[in-house]
Amino acid sequence: MLSFLLSTLLLAAPASSPDWRTPFEKGNGNTTTTYAECIAYYQRLDKAYPEIRMREIGGTDAGLPLHEVVIGLDKTFEPAKVRSKNRRIILIQNGIHPGEPEGIDAAMALARDYVQKPELRQQLRDITLVIIPIYNVDGSLNRNSTTRANQNGPESYGFRGNARHLDLNRDYVKQDSRNARTFAELLTRWRPDVFVDTHTSDGADYQYAMTLIATQKDKLHPALSQYMTQTLLPQLYGGMQQRATPMTPYVDFEGRTPDARGLVGFLETPRYSSGYTALFNTIGFITETHMLKAYTPRVKAQYDFLDLLIRAVVHDKAAIGQARAEADSQLAAQTTFPLAWKLDTTAAETVTFLGYEGRLTPSEISNKPRLSYDRQAPYSRQIPYYNTFRPTLAVQRPQAYLIPQAWTEVVDRLRRAGTSLRRLTRDTTLTGEVYYVQDYKTGPRPYEGHYLHSQVELRTVQQPTAFHTGDYVAWLNQPTARYLVETLEPQATDSFFSWGFFDSILQQKEYFSDYVFEDVAADLLRKDPSLRARLEKLKQQNAAFAASGAAQLDWVYRQSEYYEKSHLRYPIVRWSGGKLPDAADK
Template sequence: MLPVFLSALLLTTATASASPDWRTPFEKGNGNTTTTHAECISYYQQLDAAYPEIQLREVGQTDSGRPLHEVVVSLDGDFEPTSLRAKGRRIVFIQNGIHPGEPEGIDASMMLARDYVQKKDLRRQLSDVVLVFIPIYNVDGSLNRNSTTRTNQNGPESYGFRGNARNLDLNRDYIKQDSRNARTFAQLFQRWQPDVYVDTHTSNGADYQYTMTLIATQKNKLHPALSEYMQQRLLPALYGGMDKKKWYLTPYVDFEGRTPDARGLVGFLETPRYSTGYTTLFNTIGFVTETHMLKTYTPRVRATYDFLELLIRQVHQDGPAIAQARTAAAAQTQAQQQFALGWKLDTTQAEQLTFRGYAGKLKPSEVSGLPRLYYDRQAPYTKSIPYYNTFRATTTVQRPRAYVLPQAWGEVVERLRLSGVQMRQLSADTVINGETYYIQDYKTGPRPYEGHYLHTQVQVRTVQQPRSFLRGDYIITLNQPAARYLIETLEPQATDSFFAWGFFDSILQQKEYFSDYVFEDVAADLLRRRPELRAQLEEKKKQDPAFAASAAAQLDWVYRQSDHYETSHLRYPVLRVL
């Protein structure tokens, strides 16, 4: 009996002392599976329990009712943003699963978090760098798991859905913040104020040889101090490092024409509705990784892992340069007087890049019988093509000293607060003189876009006038870090302004009007008493035959020149104080 007892004892001891299995669900799978939301959070909980350098915590709500989590990797066990910034730590913020059907970053980040505490070489990179992960941002979509909606994608076997619980694409929600996910993100981003931000994705579109393409913050939209560092140092290091790992990298394959080599690639202009467009407003360098949908899943995960590891290594090496560039950007933004509100691609400016593609050819469609495009993988090519990535400002605005926002617009006030805007309320009713915009013209899409009828091509008329404000209305000075964010949200002509997203739509509707048979006599009396108004009317009739032929149009014109016309119609409620 003794040998049997000893054997059992030895077996029990060996089992108890065996190291835990730290493989992720992806690593345990067949190479074509991704973790579920429950498995992901459970894995980070295990890391949190085992390593004092890792903390998992709930940071807010999502539309699904489930919490949004963050994971912080900090070697000295300090997990507070204010304290870490005071220590001079560079902060890298990595967000995964905004589109849960594009899950490479979810799986890669789980392995990264583990490896950064278990591997000595990687630990050294965190001596002055802190990692912040959002394990899965679109929790709602991650729970809506299926195997069919990513029609064009080669794996994994099952995955989440692009829309969240309200069927919103969260990567269009950073300014309007319709979702609780986006409102939670804004607070989290403002707490961390990261130096570098990464949003991990999978591409759609053309076929080509690359496993990964990259969107870097558009160079003309990023502050010049940061743009120079990114263009001259960071991007060459990332491209060169990925080349050495045999993950040849190219800018995101966005193009006009039938194939990428037809006219070349076009830079992606990420306006503030997108994650990296929002982060740019606060002088954070942003990247969107786009692994290619037609490559198998394992290489896509490995390429994402290698890119993130390479980026973190470079931030560690360039910490002082990044700090210097961000400090310069912050100071210069405070002194900046002219700000761009809209951008247009400059098609006269192009650089040449080497592109690894597949020949695009035509063959008869088995569906329609008509010619259809296909990419011939038996005909790869490497050639020089143009890359258009210079954008020019189309509309600019002079920086005001302050904005005055009536408290009635509570949805706007809430979003400003979430994005760290500093405001003070008037202590008494008062009259303030400043610039008022009147909306002259705009175009509105015929169908809703992400829950809104988006306004474009906004034109305004500026009037200097005194305005009455109430106790509790908000004074918002521009002498604060959120200055650029304020300009791009409160100036109605900006691409992603709150006006563009319809937050001020009630000013576009007239509330009072007139009966023509009653106002005819009032209008006639007004024209008798004001001969200069009669002269303007007659001149307008000469200039506009359609106006001259319309009695209703003429009567309405007189009404709008009279004291009876409501001054609030088409008046933008935010006052600019110069």
């Protein structure tokens, strides 16, 4: 029996007592709630308990609203008022992948228990819970029993993609979906201290029902990282062990089986939920129950984790508040921002791992060796866990970014993140740092609706640039400073440039007819001997260049005043020149 189920008590209660069992609890242990049942259940809770407020907060690509459920013992439901009371805020998001629905069912029971059980109600004195019942509303409506081919139940469930066939857990920074835009606005309003995104894992077989991704410790601010690694995570792992649901770090590994080379930490960039929330100094967790365990223990594991997390946040409310305040304060003085990271394979801790022996046996399909896990051969082994990442690229913080108003998609995302923007009140020319894109690599196939750019190489010049009335100024002395750097620096892993928001600058708009420009180029070389010398040197150094008349003519063109200055010029300018003239609030 699950400790959190009320089924036995409710069956023994008088017939007039309301039945507060969730759809999962009413089922056979292998069923999950539908979208309609989930929303209706929270509406019942809202109506019955003044400590619960459910409301629509924005749209989704399915055309249905996204909901938030706010639980506060003092009946304070507005984010600003909650923060003014110095309460810790926990945001729980469920159903981003509706085929992984354990969190949906667990959170429904959790919300009920925290208003019905006196001992749990006391936990709400110093915190506010915010629950997104089902984030991917679109996918939850696309119900089936087959798309999670590797998963052991439930009997039917939703689909991973949303109405636009997007994986919403790759959409946080780019925000192609209405779901992600609504989430960004919610995160800005609440600014939670801790965020949880509930999932089910794929991958290897092992003994655990629950694995955990915590915000990558080296990417989180040191004050928050220290609290998370030294205090919060030990409480969570210890508590799950005491509840007979031991937990391990997310089972990502190199090699044939987890014990071959050890576990590898997950580097979540801002495309992912916890990578996005980390930009705003929020501690994030992604819970991953194991696909092959029965559905009921998986729901219990999610419930236990959420309950333990709430208890830990209540216990450590002062320490969390102090760490968050320190992180926010130090962000204002931070001058260097890492943009890319690499796993340090020389640094590892040792963890106890409860696994199953991996065997290679002949495949019935191909008769080639195939991997299987032998559940009759469990083991407990000490294995390495590689979870240290080092910065490989960093940038110095400018005072501000100057953003032409033409780039509305970028401006809209900055606003949704809570960025304060000012606008120029007259046309002006300003000299700042301008990037030219020297080289980049683009993925050969689309990824979540985009052809991602990587390995971006830039040339930086100090250059006067014309700006117009209404263009934007984003100063870095604000809480969204890290978000601004990681989205507006084109060489960052998940920058707006990397996601293709500025692809139009990569295409040349004007060119020349070679038979006309031949004469112009010859005249340029006659008038500029140094240009001729540079051309001859390149020919000596590069045989392919020397053999191509077209390449040489193009090179001369690019050195001339006829070549468009906006080609490959990144339109956002880094400003470090002090006070700007004539800038007003947006």
